[in-house]
Structure formats: structure tokens, C-alpha cells
Amino acid sequence: MRLAPCHGSRVSTCPAAGVRFAVVRIFVIGAGQVGSTIVEALHEDHELTVLDTEASRLQALTGRFDVSVYEGDGTSRKDLAAAGIRAADLAIACTSRDEVNLVAGMFARREAEGVTTVIRTSSVEYVELWRQGQLDVDFVVSSELETAYAISRILGVPAARQTDVFAGGQVQVGEFDVDEDASRDVVGVSLREAGIPSDSKVAAIIRRDETILPGGDDVILEGDRIVIIGSPGAAKAWSSLLWPQGGAVRDVVVYGAGRAGSAIARVLLDQGITVRMIEASREQARRAAEAFPGTRVFHATGFDPDFIERERIGQAQAGIFAMRDDAKNLYASSLMRVHGIPFTIAIAHEPVSIPAFDQAGIDVSVNPRAVTAEEIVRFAHDPRMQQVAMLEGNRYEVLDITTRESSRYIGTAFRDMPVHGALIGAIVRNGQAIFPHGDDVLQTGDRVIVFTEAANVPWVVEAL
Amino acid sequence: MSQAAVRIGSPRRLAVDVPAAANLVGTLGKYLGTAALFPIVVALWYGEPIWPFVVAGLVTSGLGFGLERLTAGAAARIGLREGFLVVSATWLLAAAFAAIPYLFAGGAQLSSPIDAYFEGMSGFTTTGATVVTDYDALERSVDMWRQFTQWLGGMGIIVLAIAVLPRLRVGGRQLMESELPGPEIAQLSERIRSTARALWVLYVGLTALEALALASLGWLGIDDAMTEFEALAHAFTTMPTGGFSTRPRSIEAFSAAAQWIIVVFMLLAGANFALMYRGLVRRRPRVFFRDEEFRLYLALAVLASVALTAMLWGYGIAEGEAAVRAGVFQTVSIMTTTGYASTDFALWPALLLLALFALMFVGGSAGSTGGSIKVVRHLLLGKILRREVDQTLSPELVMPIRLNGSPVDERTVRAVASFTLLYVGFWAVGSAIIAVDSAISGAGLGTIDALATAATALGNVGPGFGVTGPMGSFAPLGDVSKLTLIGLMWVGRLEIVPVVVLLTRHYWRL
Numbered sequence: 001m002r003l004a005p006c007h008g009s010r011v012s013t014c015p016a017a018g019v020r021f022a023v024v025r026i027f028v029i030g031a032g033q034v035g036s037t038i039v040e041a042l043h044e045d046h047e048l049t050v051l052d053t054e055a056s057r058l059q060a061l062t063g064r065f066d067v068s069v070y071e072g073d074g075t076s077r078k079d080l081a082a083a084g085i086r087a088a089d090l091a092i093a094c095t096s097r098d099e100v101n102l103v104a105g106m107f108a109r110r111e112a113e114g115v116t117t118v119i120r121t122s123s124v125e126y127v128e129l130w131r132q133g134q135l136d137v138d139f140v141v142s143s144e145l146e147t148a149y150a151i152s153r154i155l156g157v158p159a160a161r162q163t164d165v166f167a168g169g170q171v172q173v174g175e176f177d178v179d180e181d182a183s184r185d186v187v188g189v190s191l192r193e194a195g196i197p198s199d200s201k202v203a204a205i206i207r208r209d210e211t212i213l214p215g216g217d218d219v220i221l222e223g224d225r226i227v228i229i230g231s232p233g234a235a236k237a238w239s240s241l242l243w244p245q246g247g248a249v250r251d252v253v254v255y256g257a258g259r260a261g262s263a264i265a266r267v268l269l270d271q272g273i274t275v276r277m278i279e280a281s282r283e284q285a286r287r288a289a290e291a292f293p294g295t296r297v298f299h300a301t302g303f304d305p306d307f308i309e310r311e312r313i314g315q316a317q318a319g320i321f322a323m324r325d326d327a328k329n330l331y332a333s334s335l336m337r338v339h340g341i342p343f344t345i346a347i348a349h350e351p352v353s354i355p356a357f358d359q360a361g362i363d364v365s366v367n368p369r370a371v372t373a374e375e376i377v378r379f380a381h382d383p384r385m386q387q388v389a390m391l392e393g394n395r396y397e398v399l400d401i402t403t404r405e406s407s408r409y410i411g412t413a414f415r416d417m418p419v420h421g422a423l424i425g426a427i428v429r430n431g432q433a434i435f436p437h438g439d440d441v442l443q444t445g446d447r448v449i450v451f452t453e454a455a456n457v458p459w460v461v462e463a464l
Numbered sequence: 465m466s467q468a469a470v471r472i473g474s475p476r477r478l479a480v481d482v483p484a485a486a487n488l489v490g491t492l493g494k495y496l497g498t499a500a501l502f503p504i505v506v507a508l509w510y511g512e513p514i515w516p517f518v519v520a521g522l523v524t525s526g527l528g529f530g531l532e533r534l535t536a537g538a539a540a541r542i543g544l545r546e547g548f549l550v551v552s553a554t555w556l557l558a559a560a561f562a563a564i565p566y567l568f569a570g571g572a573q574l575s576s577p578i579d580a581y582f583e584g585m586s587g588f589t590t591t592g593a594t595v596v597t598d599y600d601a602l603e604r605s606v607d608m609w610r611q612f613t614q615w616l617g618g619m620g621i622i623v624l625a626i627a628v629l630p631r632l633r634v635g636g637r638q639l640m641e642s643e644l645p646g647p648e649i650a651q652l653s654e655r656i657r658s659t660a661r662a663l664w665v666l667y668v669g670l671t672a673l674e675a676l677a678l679a680s681l682g683w684l685g686i687d688d689a690m691t692e693f694e695a696l697a698h699a700f701t702t703m704p705t706g707g708f709s710t711r712p713r714s715i716e717a718f719s720a721a722a723q724w725i726i727v728v729f730m731l732l733a734g735a736n737f738a739l740m741y742r743g744l745v746r747r748r749p750r751v752f753f754r755d756e757e758f759r760l761y762l763a764l765a766v767l768a769s770v771a772l773t774a775m776l777w778g779y780g781i782a783e784g785e786a787a788v789r790a791g792v793f794q795t796v797s798i799m800t801t802t803g804y805a806s807t808d809f810a811l812w813p814a815l816l817l818l819a820l821f822a823l824m825f826v827g828g829s830a831g832s833t834g835g836s837i838k839v840v841r842h843l844l845l846g847k848i849l850r851r852e853v854d855q856t857l858s859p860e861l862v863m864p865i866r867l868n869g870s871p872v873d874e875r876t877v878r879a880v881a882s883f884t885l886l887y888v889g890f891w892a893v894g895s896a897i898i899a900v901d902s903a904i905s906g907a908g909l910g911t912i913d914a915l916a917t918a919a920t921a922l923g924n925v926g927p928g929f930g931v932t933g934p935m936g937s938f939a940p941l942g943d944v945s946k947l948t949l950i951g952l953m954w955v956g957r958l959e960i961v962p963v964v965v966l967l968t969r970h971y972w973r974l
Contacts, residue, residue: 279862289862290871300860311858 618704803926
């Protein structure tokens with residue numbers, strides 16, 4: 001059941017068509033990695049125009065997706081106007097250059113009335129300015145900060161491949177690999193009998209290419225990948241069930257003290273985690289040392305065995321590899337595994353690096369541009385939708401959506417709800433997260449956290 | 465000669481614009497001479513001869529004026545190099561200016577040019593070491609002149625000139641940084657003219673306050689010895705941490721109340737004036753507790769006072785309030801490099817002397833009127849050593865030295881380390897010269913006394929041990945010793961570097 005198309009019309013102009021999933025005209029400035037990820041996520045449901053200075057990038061996009069493209073400069077108001085920014089509901093400036101994004105966001109504001117502007121930045125300073133209301137844009141998304149948050153979430157739940165939080169941190173969604181270390185309380189027994197942590201739900205079991213939205217009779221097997229929705233406490237409990245030897249992370253080594261490494265250090269330090277930093281550039285090492293008093297910053301490549309041995313780098317509980325070069329991150333994390341760091345998180349700047357990292361045994365790979373794109377995509381969804389998380393590339397989405405009065409499931413107990421390729425993991429009622437049991441009943445105005453395959457998103461949105 | 469040879473001309477290898485520096489020194493001398501007006505007023509008031517001061521003023525101003533005229537054609541280029549020369553030369557000139565009245569009106573005890581110059585240098589550098597033996601023979605105007613030169617030298621002649629003279633608006637920062645005590649870390653972040661004015665306003669204000677506080681003791685009949693003359697005279701030498709007194713027994717001549725008041729003002733004089741300006745004038749008292757140097761300064765003062773008091777009591781030298789007062793007074797006086805004494809500490813046992821000896825190397829805060837190494841340098845040195853130890857274990861460790869939370873520039877860090885080394889070096893060489901000279905001339909200085917005498921001059925403290933003790937005099941020393949001490953006082957006041965650079969070839973030649 002797919003949504004009726006309403007192309008060529010803005011939300012306000014076709015209410016009579018009964019379209020509930022609003023088609024939004026989105027103007028994307030920058031067709032790089034972030035831009036194309038955004039296009040990939042949004043092209044099916046929205047009308048997209050992409051502007052970039054490089055024709056080759058645009059061609060690559062038009063080859064894959066049905067979007068209109070315009071070759072031009074994001075900092076030129078003429079080009080923006082010519083590309084038709086006036087009609088946009090949402091302008092996303094996501095080039096790799098902060099200044100371009102700022103200027104483009106500012107011009108979009110001037111050209112298109114009522115447009116929502118989102119800009120990508122790599123400067124934490126701009127994020128702070130935006131929070132103080134000093135920047136003339138609606139939203140600012142920082143690759144560095146989003147990456148740092150993603151990493152800090154993973155460290156909180158070290159067994160997870162990926163985690164996202166909803167409802168102000170009350171609900172956590174985590175994706176876990178089940179391997180031989182996993183506790184037999186949950187593996188190999190039917191979910192009904194398994195000792196599943198309270199306040200949590202198994203949203204999906206991914207077995208090779210098959211996705212199971214599990215019922216009480218389904219069983220988690222070794223080698224599965226599972227998606228959990230639950231309270232943060234439950235997510236931690238799952239983490240220790242699936243990876244019993246992992247404890248709370250207290251001591252972390254960060255390779256690279258550039259923008260990414262510093263943002264990570266800042267977020268981790270805020271959580272009371274001890275951070276040691278290793279940076280090969282003298283100047284950046286000095287800056288990091290000045291920025292983080294009480295943190296040990298080493299001016300070293302970190303590859304010298306004497307150094308690693310002397311500083312007991314291998315005794316850290318986790319290693320984060322945030323250097324600019326994927327190859328170095330890969331090498332350093334392999335080296336650190338050899339020296340005894342049990343848990344490694346590496347930044348993969350190129351998407352192609354991710355499978356290579358997986359192959360090499362890096363526990364978690366984070367692609368900053370993907371994280372950024374995901375964050376930006378959240379702004380493009382239905383206004384009822386507060387937040388979206390993407391899992392497994394774009395295969396699955398977790399939605400945070402508010403139920404309407406007309407939803408056909410209002411008043412239905414969860415026990416009686418049909419399984420239609422979507423699963424409600426949690427509801428937020430009056431600001432409180434509830435992890436529903438069979439007897440709970442869905443009410444109007446509930447915010448529901450739903451797990452579904454990406455293809456089912458419009459259907460799910462329509463049904464609720 | 466070929467045309468090219470004419471154009472190229474003779475080699476100009478001098479790196480310093482000496483005429484420009486001389487021109488500025490001339491200007492400063494010209495205005496400095498007017499300072500003689502104050503003792504002239506005092507002399508007139510007490511019906512004493514004014515001509516020694518008239519001569520001093522005329523000679524200094526005339527010399528300055530002449531120098532200024534002679535070099536009038538020079539481009540007024542006061543750069544980094546010229547600044548060092550100006551500061552160094554100005555202070556030599558100022559000491560000479562102070563010495564002229566002593567030559568004419570000081571009687572036999574100050575009639576030797578070296579003695580007069582010693583007294584002049586000790587005055588302007590706020591050291592407080594004296595060759596005077598017979599205080600009663602000095603006229604009141606000469607007495608007041610001694611005190612007044614310390615007051616002028618305390619906050620700095622050049623800082624005063626910057627505050628007042630329009631000419632120094634450009635290039636003044638370099639001059640001021642050479643003259644203001646302490647490493648260049650944080651001055652008031654304003655234009656240097658406003659900074660210089662703020663410092664002087666505070667300085668004048670505190671001096672007036674102290675003079676009033678002391679004089680009121682006399683008015684209230686608490687301390688009959690504390691006349692208005694004495695109150696002003698001692699306010700003039702407390703705020704610059706000078707230490708000259710009009711009395712042979714120094715502050716012992718005054719009541720306990722006067723001594724406590726002086727302790728408070730010595731402590732203030734040893735604190736950072738820029739910090740006090742923010743804390744007191746701008747009413748932000750929290751800056752005091754946030755300032756690492758100030759906290760260490762107070763902690764050291766309290767710790768040393770307690771230790772000294774305990775020892776005095778333990779040895780049975782004093783008891784009760786008298787012990788506390790003697791302990792606190794001597795601690796604060798020596799540590800801030802004032803150099804007053806409320807008792808003849810030269811007679812104390814060796815352990816107490818050793819404590820005072822150590823305090824001579826502490827000094828006041830940066831940006832205070834105190835001399836010596838200064839608390840902030842000790843603080844930074846501690847952090848540097850700590851870093852060295854840590855980096856011995858982990859050479860890759862990057863550790864910025866922080867002061868009050870913000871990182872200190874590595875150049876400043878190096879400057880602190882090299883200053884301290886130079887300081888110790890000058891002290892060692894100075895001590896050796898004095899020890900040898902006193903052995904030859906039979907001045908009766910022991911080894912410890914020679915070490916302390918050099919330290920007291922270099923740190924601008926004042927009294928040493930033995931014959932140069934607080935109730936003694938530097939008069940018995942030989943001329944070589946006196947010249948050495950004059951040099952040490954000068955180098956110590958200018959914090960060594962401006963003088964040392966003048967001794968390098970790199971400074972003079974391209």
C-alpha cells in the first residue's frame with residue numbers, strides 16, 4: 001500500500017488529496033558523500049533538486065535517482081535562484097566547506113520564504129553559535145559532534161554495532177551481533193522463555209538476508225544480528241548478555257587529535273571517561289593538550305612498539321581511531337588489537353572502507369558523513385515525526401512518530417496488533433517512555449518508536 | 465671613487481640607533497629633574513638649605529635637555545633594541561641624580577662619590593641598603609629625599625613617564641615591559657597608557673592611605689614617634705617595597721600598631737598591582753582567589769610567618785604578641801623585598817637567619833613593586849620541573865604549562881627558566897667578588913654574610929646579615945664591594961635581561 005503521489009504540489013496546496021505523508025520540496029546543496037546519502041534516503045518520497053559545482057557528481061546522481069540537478073555555485077545567489085530554490089520547503093547545505101554552507105543557508109533564507117534551512121558544519125564553534133541563536137539558519141549539524149555522540153553511545157553499550165537514542169535519551173535502539181560469547185539465557189531459546197531484560201523488546205532478527213519481526217516462538221541464534229528497542233538500562237543489560245566480558249568503559253585511547261578526535265575526546269571527557277590522545281602533528285597535539293587539561297596528549301605516531309609498551313597503550317579498554325587517513329585507522333586499530341586493546345572503533349571516511357574494517361575485525365566502524373546524512377534526513381520527514389534512525393545502511397529505519405486520532409490502531413491492545421512488517425518498540429506518553437506489554441493500549445497523541453524496513457516507511461506513517 | 469662605491473658608502477654595522485635612545489633618555493632626564501621640586505618644598509618648610517636640590521634638579525634637567533638637543537636630528541625610532549638601552553641608561557642616570565644632593569648635603573658619611581651613588585642606586589632601585597651611619601646628622605630634606613627616590617623608583621620612572629608624557633605613546637609597551645617586574649604574562653589588557661595610569665593611580669592611592677593610617681596613630685596619641693613627617697616618609701618607602709627608614713633602628717622605633725599597619729601595606733605592595741586594580745578598583749574581589757600566584761604568595765607568607773614565629777618563641781627570643789609580630793614583620797618585610805626590620809634580626813640564631821635568607825629569593829608578585837625572583841617564577845619553575853620529570857618517563861607527552869588555567873607561551877616558560885639561572889649566576893659571581901674584597905679590605909664579612917649581602921642587593925631587599933644587617937650599614941665595605949652591589953641592585957631592578965643583552969655582540973652589531 002503505497003502513498004498516493006502528489007508531485008508538483010506543496011503540502012499546503014493539496015490537502016484535499018488526503019495526503020498524510022507530505023511531499024516536501026528539498027533543495028540539496030552539495031552532491032558529495034553526505035549529499036548523495038541524503039538523496040538516496042529521500043528521493044523516493046520527496047522532490048529533490050541537487051546543486052553542485054561538479055557536473056560529474058551530478059551525473060552520477062542522475063544515473064541512480066530521479067532528481068533534478070543544477071550545476072552551479074552554492075555561494076552564488078544567482079545560481080541558487082536559477083536552480084529554483086524559491087520553491088523549496090527545505091534547504092540542506094551539506095558541502096564539505098563550512099563557509100559555503102553558511103552562505104548558501106543564508107541566501108536560501110533570503111530567496112525562499114518560509115524555507116527550513118539545515119547546514120552541515122565541521123566547526124563545533126558554529127554549533128555553539130547556533131545554539132545561542134546567533135546563526136541565521138534553522139538547524140546546524142556537525143559531522144564531528146554527531147560522530148562523537150555516535151561513538152559515545154557505542155561505548156555506553158559496547159556490544160552494539162550501532163545505537164541511537166530517542167525521546168531525549170529515554171529510549172535506546174541498538175543493533176547487536178550475536179556470537180559464541182553470548183549468554184545462553186537469550187540464545188537458542190524461544191523469546192517467550194528467554195531471559196530478556198525488562199523494558200526491552202527484540203525488534204528484529206536479521207539472519208543473512210532475511211529479516212524476522214519476531215514473535216514469542218522465534219529464537220535468536222548464534223551469527224544473527226538483532227535489533228533491540230528498550231530503556232538505556234536495558235540496552236546495557238543486553239550488552240552484557242551478548243558480550244559478558246565487557247564492562248563499563250573508563251579508559252579510552254584516541255588516535256588523532258584533529259577536529260574529529262577532539263570532538264570525541266570532549267564528549268567522552270564530559271561523561272567522566274579517562275581519555276589518552278595520540279597525535280602525530282606537533283601543532284595539533286599542542287592544541288589538544290591546551291584544550292583538555294588533565295588529559296594526557298602524546299606527540300607520537302603511536303605505531304612505535306617502544307612507545308606503545310612504555311605507555312601501556314594496550315591496557316586501555318577501548319581504542320578510537322580518528323585519524324584522517326582510513327588506512328592509518330585500519331592499521332592502528334589492527335596494531336592495537338595485537339597489543340591487547342579489546343574493543344576498537346574506527347572512523348571510516350570512505351564508505352568502501354567499512355567492509356574492509358569489518359573484515360579486519362574492527363568492532364565498530366563509523367562513517368561521519370553517513371552519520372551526518374542520517375541526522376539531516378531527520379529534518380525531511382513528516383512533521384509528526386520527531387526522529388529517524390537508519391540501520392544497516394538504509395535497509396531499516398526506526399521512526400519516532402506521533403499517533404493521530406484517525407489512526408486505525410488507536411484503542412487497540414498491543415496483543416491484538418497485527419504484524420505487518422513493522423514493530424512498535426516503545427511509546428512515549430506524557431513525556432514518559434513506556435515499553436508496552438500485551439495489555440497496553442495505543443492512545444491518541446502517543447509517540448511511538450517503530451522499527452520497520454525502509455520500504456515500509458510510508459505505509460507505517462500513514463497507518464499511525 | 466666609482467658611483468656605486470659612493471652610493472654603497474661605508475659599512476653601517478651598528479644595530480642600535482644610539483642617538484634615538486639618547487634622545488629619549490634626554491627627555492626622561494629633563495622631566496626627572498623636576499622631581500627635585502619636592503625636597504625643595506620640604507627644605508623650605510623646615511628652613512634648610514635648598515641649593516643641593518636646586519643643583520641636582522638643574523644638572524639633571526640641563527643634562528637631559530642638552531642630550532635631547534644634541535640628538536634632536538635623530539629619527540625617534542625606539543624599537544626593541546633601543547628600549548633596552550633607554551631603560552638601562554635611564555636608571556643609571558636616575559641614581560646619579562639622586563646622589564647629587566647627598567654629595568653636597570649628606571655630610572662626611574655620604575661625601576664619597578661611590579657612597580653617594582650607592583645610596584642613590586639603593587634609593588631608586590627600592591633596595592633600601594644604606595651607607596648612612598649617623599641618621600641624626602642628616603637634614604630632614606635629605607631624609608625625605610632618600611624616601612622619595614624610593615617612591616619614584618617603585619612603580620618605575622618609565623611607567624610614570626608613559627602615564628604622563630605624550631611622547632611615549634608609541635613604542636612605550638616595550639619600554640614598560642622592560643621595566644615592570646615579572647615575566648610578561650598578563651598585564652591589564654588595555655592601552656599601555658591607561659595601564660600605566662591605572663598602576664600609578666593605585667600606587668598613589670595606597671601610599672596616601674598608608675600615610676593617613678600611620679599619621680592617625682600619631683594624632684590619636686597611640687604612637688608619639690609617628691609624626692606626620694615619619695608617616696609620609698615611611699609610606700614613601702613601604703609601597704615601593706623600599707625599606708629606607710629615617711630611623712637608625714628602622715621600624716623598631718615605632719609602636720606595635722604602626723608595625724602591623726606597615727605589615728598590611730607591605731603585603732599589598734608585594735601583590736600584583738594589575739590584579740589589585742581589577743580586584744579593588746573594579747570591585748571584582750574574586751580575582752584574588754582565582755589567581756594562582758596570589759594564592760601562593762599568601763600561602764608562603766603565612767607559612768613562613770608561622771615558622772618564624774614558632775622558632776622565635778622556641779628559642780625564647782620573644783613571646784606572645786611580640787613573637788608573632790616579630791615573625792610576621794620580618795617574614796613579610798624580607799619576602800616582599802621591603803627590607804624594614806622591627807628588630808635586629810642579624811643577631812638571631814643561624815636557623816632563623818637561614819629562613820630569612822631563603823625568603824630573600826622569594827620576592828613579591830609579578831607586577832608588584834617587589835624585587836627578587838618573584839612568586840610567579842617560582843610557581844612556573846615548579847610546573848616546569850614537574851613537566852620535566854613527567855617527560856622523563858614519557859618523552860612524547862605534550863604538557864602545556866598553565867597559569868590560572870590558560871596555557872603559558874613556551875617562550876615565556878624558557879624566559880623564566882633562563883632568568884632564574886641568570887639570577888643565581890649573578891648572585892654567585894657577586895657574592896664571590898664581595899667575599900674576596902672584604903677578605904682583602906678586612907671589612908669583616910663572613911662567607912654567609914657575603915652571600916646574603918649579594919642576595920639582598922640583587923633582590924632589592926636591603927639589609928643583609930652581619931655588619932650589613934638591618935641596624936648596621938654598608939659603609940664599612942670596600943669600594944669594589946660597593947660598586948659590585950651598585951651593579952647588582954641595578955641589574956636586579958631591571959630583572960637582569962635588559963642589562964645582559966647590552967653585553968652581547970649580537971645586540972650591537974648587525
